[in-house]
Each structure stands twice: as structure tokens, then as C-alpha cells.
Amino acid sequence: MDSVTDLLQQLVRIPSVNPDGDPGTDRCGEENLALWLGDFLSGHGFTVTTEEVEPGRPNLLACSPGSDSDSRPRILLGPHLDTVGVGGMTIDPFGGELRNGKLWGRGASDTKGSMAAMIWGLIRNRESLADLAVAVDFVAFMSEESGQQGSRHFVQKHGADYEFAIAGEPTQLDIVHVTKGSLWATLTASGLSGHSSQPELGDNAIMKLVRSLDLLESELGMNLADFTHPVLGHATINVGMIRGGTRANIIPDQASAQIDISLPPSLTMKGSTREFLEAFIAERGLPLTLERCVENPPMEVPVDNEWLTRLTALNPQSRLVGAPWFSDAAHLNEGGLPAICLGPGSIQQAHTRDEFISIADLEAGADYFSRLIAGLEAD
Numbered sequence: 001m002d003s004v005t006d007l008l009q010q011l012v013r014i015p016s017v018n019p020d021g022d023p024g025t026d027r028c029g030e031e032n033l034a035l036w037l038g039d040f041l042s043g044h045g046f047t048v049t050t051e052e053v054e055p056g057r058p059n060l061l062a063c064s065p066g067s068d069s070d071s072r073p074r075i076l077l078g079p080h081l082d083t084v085g086v087g088g089m090t091i092d093p094f095g096g097e098l099r100n101g102k103l104w105g106r107g108a109s110d111t112k113g114s115m116a117a118m119i120w121g122l123i124r125n126r127e128s129l130a131d132l133a134v135a136v137d138f139v140a141f142m143s144e145e146s147g148q149q150g151s152r153h154f155v156q157k158h159g160a161d162y163e164f165a166i167a168g169e170p171t172q173l174d175i176v177h178v179t180k181g182s183l184w185a186t187l188t189a190s191g192l193s194g195h196s197s198q199p200e201l202g203d204n205a206i207m208k209l210v211r212s213l214d215l216l217e218s219e220l221g222m223n224l225a226d227f228t229h230p231v232l233g234h235a236t237i238n239v240g241m242i243r244g245g246t247r248a249n250i251i252p253d254q255a256s257a258q259i260d261i262s263l264p265p266s267l268t269m270k271g272s273t274r275e276f277l278e279a280f281i282a283e284r285g286l287p288l289t290l291e292r293c294v295e296n297p298p299m300e301v302p303v304d305n306e307w308l309t310r311l312t313a314l315n316p317q318s319r320l321v322g323a324p325w326f327s328d329a330a331h332l333n334e335g336g337l338p339a340i341c342l343g344p345g346s347i348q349q350a351h352t353r354d355e356f357i358s359i360a361d362l363e364a365g366a367d368y369f370s371r372l373i374a375g376l377e378a379d
Contacts, residue, residue, distance in 0.1 A: 004366040008116035009096035012105035020146035024087025060140040066130030079115040079168025080144030083107040110350035114168030114343030121369025151328035155335030164307040167329035170345035178322040181298035183273040193253040202251030209255040229264035231322035314375040
């Protein structure tokens with residue numbers, strides 16, 4: 001590889017689509033990318049292992065030279081291996097095309113751009129990695145885009161080995177140290193089917209659901225607005241998907257909706273968000289059953305954290321900011337490993353039909369991580 005651009009092209013050309021939901025391709029899973037990275041990093045002196053979290057879906061751990069056998073403090077650079085689906089894309093998702101000063105393809109921004117920049121920073125410093133005051137390892141997580149099983153597994157098994165983590169995300173090289181969490185939940189209403197010509201003989205599950213959703217949006221939404229954060233704003237609710245019925249002339253006996261509650265850290269001080277939602281449903285007597293709940297915690301690394309101080313000193317141009325989305329960093333923090341999000345590119349390009357990263361941003365990211373790692377040299 002002659003440049004970070006060459007490296008990112010190669011990464012984009014290895015499909016690693018998360019298989020959950022609607023991937024839009026049968027070229028799913030992270031294994032091929034993890035194996036390629038393992039070979040590449042081994043060739044540069046890293047000690048590489050893979051840990052299968054789910055069948056055919058591993059995390060990748062690459063210890064920098066000397067870091068697997070010494071007592072230096074350790075940090076990690078940790079992008080995720082998977083991308084979102086490719087259905088509906090208007091460009092070749094795995095082409096890695098260079099055009100108009102940009103590199104195009106799924107993951108170019110989220111988050112193979114960060115991955116390439118982190119790796120390039122390590123390679124530029126490979127001759128000094130064993131002599132730095134801090135050992136810097138590279139870890140790539142599976143399934144960040146759905147469930148975050150990779151980071152959950154990693155922090156349980158290895159979190160105590162590290163002092164700090166930088167999760168690769170497109171932050172325009174700002175330091176995201178506080179993010180919202182989320183609750184994804186499916187709400188189901190049951191009714192009684194019958195012929196549409198006699199609706200009084202049935203029980204319309206769709207109407208029960210939509211009336212309940214209206215109450216959730218208005219009253220629960222007002223309650224959520226009480227939970228605020230000076231950077232993130234207040235908690236919110238969104239109805240993202242609704243399903244129900246089979247034909248126009250049949251009274252529907254089942255209907256369901258998927259909701260997202262995005263929350264700042266203050267809401268978790270009242271207990272779990274699921275419990276908060278369940279209490280509201282019970283108090284209002286809503287005819288809903290709560291199913292398939294997935295909670296992702298908010299995170300907040302204090303601004304006086306030692307590593308935040310070091311990062312801002314090494315790169316004064318980076319701002320400390322917050323973000324409304326969640327990432328692997330939240331689960332690392334939840335497991336006791338302080339972590340922030342940082343990487344080149346813009347979140348505005350993540351998950352888009354024509355995802356890209358500008359070459360200038362990518363090269364700036366490689367320079368950033370090169371300076372960061374070089375700045376960890378021993379006194």
C-alpha cells in the first residue's frame with residue numbers, strides 16, 4: 001500500500017455488511033475483512049488474534065509490537081468492521097471509486113475511513129511503537145450497526161487491560177465525549193378479526209395501536225422533555241415503523257410499531273428506560289405489549305479525564321463535542337473502559353445512498369493519528 005487512500009479502497013472493496021435487518025446483499029458478515037486486516041497487520045509486526053463473537057463474525061485484536069508482553073499503560077484504537085446495508089445505493093457500494101476528490105462506497109465514511117486513518121497512523125510510527133511510553137493496540141469490533149455484540153464481548157473480556165479507547169467514527173476529527181443512548185422497542189396491540197362490513201363485531205388492533213402511539217408521542221414526549229443535557233438537549237421519542245393487517249376488508253387482529261427513545265444520561269438516573277416506558281403504559285392503561293427491547297446506554301467522559309486532556313494538548317484544533325447518536329464507545333464506557341469517538345469524515349455521509357469521504361479529510365485523519373501516536377513517545 002502506497003497511501004491511506006489505497007488502503008481505504010481495499011477496505012471498501014471487501015464487503016462487510018451487517019446481516020441484520022435488510023442488508024441488500026448476500027455478501028454479509030465481517031469475517032473476510034477481519035482476515036484481510038489480520039494478514040495486513042501481521043505483516044507490519046502486530047500480534048493478531050480473532051475472537052468469534054457469533055458464528056463467522058469475529059472481533060479482531062492486533063497488539064502493537066511489544067505491547068503484548070510489557071507493563072506499559074495501554075490504549076486502543078477501535079473502529080467497527082461492519083457497515084449498514086447497501087439496498088438502494090446509487091453507486092457501486094464496493095467499488096472504492098475515486099472521483100471529484102472523494103472516495104465512494106459503503107463504509108467510506110462510516111467507518112472504514114476511520115479504520116484506514118488509524119492503521120496508517122500506526123504504520124507510520126511502526127519503528128517506534130515498541131518504545132512509546134504508552135502501548136497502542138488496534139481493535140476492530142463486529143456488529144456495531146446492530147446490537148454492538150462485539151464491543152460488549154470485548155469490554156467484558158479485555159476492558160481491564162486498557163486505560164482508554166478511541167472508537168472510530170466520522171466526527172470530523174472532533175472529540176465526541178458525550179452521546180445519547182437509545183431504547184428500541186416493539187409495541188404490539190391485539191384485537192379480534194372479522195369482516196370489515198361489520199366493524200362493531202371485531203376489535204381493530206391498528207386503531208388501538210395508533211391511538212396509543214398518539215398518546216405516547218404527546219404525553220410521554222412531554223415527560224421525556226424533562227430529561228435534558230446542556231450539550232445533547234432533551235430525550236425524544238420517534239415512531240419509526242408500523243405494521244398491521246392483511247387486507248382492507250378484514251378487521252386487523254394484530255398490529256405493531258417500533259419506536260426509538262433517544263436519551264441523555266439524566267434519564268438513566270431514574271432507572272432503565274424500559275422501566276420508564278412500561279410504567280407509562282401501565283399508568284395510562286394502554287392496550288400494548290412491550291417486546292424485543294434493546295437498550296444502548298448514553299455515555300459521558302468527564303472533560304477533566306486525563307486522556308481527554310492529553311488528546312486536546314496533542315491536537316489543540318480538536319473540539320470537545322457531543323452527539324445524538326450512540327456507538328461502541330457507549331458500551332466500552334458502560335463496561336468500565338473510558339472511551340470517546342473520533343475519526344475523519346462527516347456523520348452526514350454515514351448510511352447514505354452515495355456514501356463517500358473526501359480524500360483531504362481522509363489524509364487529515366491519517367496525519368492526526370500519526371501525530372497522536374508520535375506524541376506518546378517516552379520522555
